[in-house]
């Protein structure tokens with residue numbers, strides 16, 4: 001019996017970069033947080049303290065900023081440029097993974113129209129991307145997190161299994177709310193990411209709104225199916241949907257009638273409904289995501 005080094009990787013996490021595009025009449029703003037993770041011939045650093053194959057995490061951070069000087073563009077493309085650079089320039093690095101999270105900012109609407117150089121951070125929904133590059137393959141997963149959606153009706157939940165601990169009452173009408181975390185894998189690494197991102201986001205919200213729901217699980221499948229039906233370039237989509245419970249408040253102790261109008265929005269605990277909707281004829285992903 002022996003002790004050996006298992007899987008390992010290293011890199012700089014959460015490099016928060018802001019780029020200003022200084023156009024003649026108006027400025028643009030890009031806000032992206034980047035994580036780099038490299039793996040390869042790294043046994044010597046772990047086993048013998050030999051750092052000769054270690055490209056410092058400090059240099060990785062500097063690379064992110066230096067590449068941003070040439071432009072960021074779609075987060076997937078920025079991640080691919082970085083990952084390809086690390087694999088191509090460092091012989092010991094066999095695999096580079098880059099994770100990106102983009103915070104959108106809205107241009108402020110001034111009294112005379114859009115303000116040329118002023119922005120307001122927009123909401124809670126972040127755009128995400130994850131790329132993995134090796135010498136002969138590249139895989140891209142796009143996503144979003146924190147897309148908060150709510151239906152005030154058209155949601156039922158009944159007919160579930162029961163046991164001695166079941167107390168939940170069946171309901172024929174409830175609020176259904178969630179904060180969507182979705183990640184979708186592209187079949188090719190040169191897809192049009194700028195075009196598909198807003199459309200996938202729109203389709204997820206439309207499917208949520210238009211599905212008469214008997215469970216959040218059923219809504220999850222409908223959302224994923226809607227995306228795959230419209231986007232042949234997407235192989236699979238993974239959804240993680242917290243069930244943001246809204247409970248009708250009992251106002252009877254105060255002699256006040258609650259006509260299905262006043263709810264308590266509980267923040268925890270919450271149900272967590274997760275699932276993958278996939279094509280049945282595609283090769284599995286090479287990334288853990």
Ligand SMILES: O=c1[nH]c(=O)c2[nH]c(=O)[nH]c2[nH]1
Nearest residue numbers: 157168214215216217243271
């Ligand atoms: O849509 C739902 N799915 C569940 O699995 C579940 N479980 C629960 O208590 N409420 C709900 N709602």
